[in-house]
Amino acid sequence: MDPQLRTLLDRNHGVLCRRDAAEVVPAWAIDVARREGRVRRILPGVYADTTLPGTDNATGTVDAADTGDPGRFPAGLGGLDPARARRAALGYADGRGAFSHLTALHLWGLWQPAAGEPVHLTVPATVRLSSHSGLVVHHVRGFSLDGPDTLTRHGVPVTWLERALVDSWPLLPAGERRGPVIQAVAGRHSTPQRVGAALAGAPKLPGRAQLRELLGKLAAGCHSPLEIWGHDRVFTGAGMPPLRRQARVSDGRRTCYLDVYAEAQRVAFELDGASVHGAPGQREVDLRRDAWLATLGIQVVRFSHRRLVHDTAEVRREILAVLAARR
Incomplete structure (x- = not known):
């Protein structure tokens, strides 16, 4: 493998974007590394180091969307550990999205993702990013990365805690939905009123009545x-x-x-x-x-x-x- 390409992969914990590599290595360097089985394409323009533990080196079908990247590759983020999957998703988003839903809830310390759980990104409605295996992209009108919708946590963009709680509510298993909301309020990371304000912006949320009922009990002082x-x-x-x-x-x-x-x-x-x-x-x-x-x-x-x-x-x-x- 090209030494500079190896350095880039090591510096980025085994994840590499073609646009970044193009600044320091010839365009063919990634293609050679891929044919040799050293990297695999996981998202359009994003590659993973196959020599690291936690990377499945299976192959999939050709995707013509990745211009200049011939050969076969696996679809999506399957086989990557959660941290590298998030890094790959950020590379794919290229500054146009923020972690949201269950992924944001994990980064807020209120949810432990199960094996194979997809990464969630929210982007403005006008951004042309697609969901892939292991990656769910949510297009939201009025969503802004520069406004009050996001902040930086652990060095990455995430949606606010209250929005993550509301967005995650219908995605959680029924028996585990209340836990993150109760933890957030009991730990004084949020309040029922702030979560309620976020809920007001989601009038069609599945299970909305049950979340509103829970917030009422938390507002009455229940913390477990x-x-x-x-x-x-x-x-x-x-x-x-x-x-x-x-x-x-x-x-x-x-x-x-x-x-x-x-x-x-x-x-x-x-x-x-x-x-x-x-x-x-x-x-x-x-x-x-x-x-x-x-x-x-x-x-x-x-x-x-x-x-x-x-x-x-x-x-x-x-x-x-x-x-x-x-x-």
């Missing part, structure tokens, strides 16, 4: 699937007084947020999820927190995930009894 369960089945309904979710309590030196708080009776109901409160050392943390709240005159009542889900009626009775005793 268990709290949403409690909101729906335990802490609302006949006989239940008004209760605050994620109520802030502070003594000037220390601050905490209570899952459910009956302010008039000064009772905090804490919902202990198995994944967190079952962790080693968490019991000691909970006991110290409860003791501190007791110094403020707040009684803490804890319910386990198992009791909340499987003994709902009895939990409701206990809540009402505790509140009656504290009046």
Whole structure:
């Protein structure tokens, strides 16, 4: 392989654009490397180093769209690891698109893509880029790379978090849709109001009503699937007084947020999820927190995930009894 071509591939982590290579090597250098099986064409004008791990060197059919690139090649991004697939997609976009949907959600740290999951790019409606195997290009009217639609994250252009959450909603498996939205709000990376504003710009989004309902519960203070369960089945309904979710309590030196708080009776109901409160050392943390709240005159009542889900009626009775005793 041409030494300069080898240097370009190494510098770009095994991905190369023909337009960049043309600035430093003869046009035939890529064709020779391809015939020798050293690189393969993965997108129009974009090539991958076949000698690196995580690159499938299978071949496909001729595509006349890549002028000057004879031979056979595999279609799309199949066989590339996710990081190189994203790098290849950016090379193909050539500054005309931003990562969006599930790809943006991954870059925001809220989604782990499964093997073979396609890369998503959003581009202005007038940009002539096509989807390929492993790459989904979304053409959106009014979308601008220079406006409020995108920002740079990890050195690459991505859509804003709220837009990524809304765009990804119908693409996620039904049982996993709520997780990224809950994580974003609970981690204070966004708010239900900001996600709601993004949702307002997608009136035809599949599953829109379900997302709007979730945002309502998050706005009420629910910050976990268990709290949403409690909101729906335990802490609302006949006989239940008004209760605050994620109520802030502070003594000037220390601050905490209570899952459910009956302010008039000064009772905090804490919902202990198995994944967190079952962790080693968490019991000691909970006991110290409860003791501190007791110094403020707040009684803490804890319910386990198992009791909340499987003994709902009895939990409701206990809540009402505790509140009656504290009046």
